[in-house]
Amino acid sequence: MIPMAFFLWNEHHFSRAQDEISREQRCANKYARFNLAPVWFEEKIGNGAAAVDIMMNGFTTMFAANGFNRSAKAFIKYEIPKAGQNFTVKATNGSNPETDSLTVTINPKSLDRTDLSNTALTGALWHAWMHRLGYRHPAGLYTSYFIGEFPMCLMRGFRDKVAGEKDSRLFQFLS
Numbered sequence: 001m002i003p004m005a006f007f008l009w010n011e012h013h014f015s016r017a018q019d020e021i022s023r024e025q026r027c028a029n030k031y032a033r034f035n036l037a038p039v040w041f042e043e044k045i046g047n048g049a050a051a052v053d054i055m056m057n058g059f060t061t062m063f064a065a066n067g068f069n070r071s072a073k074a075f076i077k078y079e080i081p082k083a084g085q086n087f088t089v090k091a092t093n094g095s096n097p098e099t100d101s102l103t104v105t106i107n108p109k110s111l112d113r114t115d116l117s118n119t120a121l122t123g124a125l126w127h128a129w130m131h132r133l134g135y136r137h138p139a140g141l142y143t144s145y146f147i148g149e150f151p152m153c154l155m156r157g158f159r160d161k162v163a164g165e166k167d168s169r170l171f172q173f174l175s
């Protein structure tokens with residue numbers, strides 16, 4: 001999960017360094033409409049492609065702050081969901097990439113599921129990290145929200161949506 005997340009973060013920066021629009025941007029640009037900006041970003045963001053630049057640079061800041069111990073220490077916690085609850089990876093909302101940790105809580109049972117791909121798990125981790133980075137969505141709503149569409153793009157391998165394919169098939173893994 002973490003290696004795949006770092007791979008995609010690096011892949012985006014590699015494309016940008018060559019003056020290309022990354023595949024991460026192309027997909028988000030197509031589907032993300034709402035809450036394109038994290039809470040700490042004060043200007044207006046025009047589209048999903050610009051939003052991916054802001055997010056990836058935000059993660060660069062956060063990875064560095066976490067890696068060099070400038071932020072609170074990050075933990076990977078494990079928790080079995082209580083009766084009637086379910087989650088794959090969850091995190092509380094963060095609001096400052098310079099000081100907030102990348103702490104997430106993983107449902108260990110989801111790691112044991114052989115039907116769950118690493119890609120699906122990485123999408124769930126990415127969504128939780130986006131919460132830490134300062135992105136928000138109304139409870140239960142993922143479609144058209146940047147924090148929902150980007151992880152769904154990731155879980156589709158950045159291909160377009162196909163008619164008849166329900167978003168819920170993917171956002172069931174998001175918290």
Ligand SMILES: [Zn+2]
Nearest residue numbers: 127131174175
């Ligand atoms: Zn969420």
